[in-house]
Amino acid sequence: MTKTPSKTPMAGGFLLALCLLVGVFAGIAKGEASFGFVIGLGVGLALLIAVWVVDRVRVGR
Template sequence: MTKTPSKTPLAGGFLLALSLIIGVFVGIARGEASFGFIIGLGVGLALLIAVWLVDRMRAGR
């Protein structure tokens, strides 16, 4: 019996939201909230793309 791949996609939105929140708080601690937001956005987008690529490879598309 072969195992079929899961059709449930992974969600990376949580990683994006979390990195934005962490980035803002780190930015506030350093006195640069906007810079922290931008860095958090970049890290979050990188994680989001990584999750998307892993999901595509897992699904075999």
């Protein structure tokens, strides 16, 4: 008996929020909070898109 894939989508919003927070705090440590925010946003969006693509492939849409 095989298991059917779950229809529940994966969520990547947590990764985006985490990257933003880490980026801001790392930026504050370096004296460039806004630059850290932008870097965190870029990394978070990349991870968010990766989770979305993996979820689309997993569900088979």
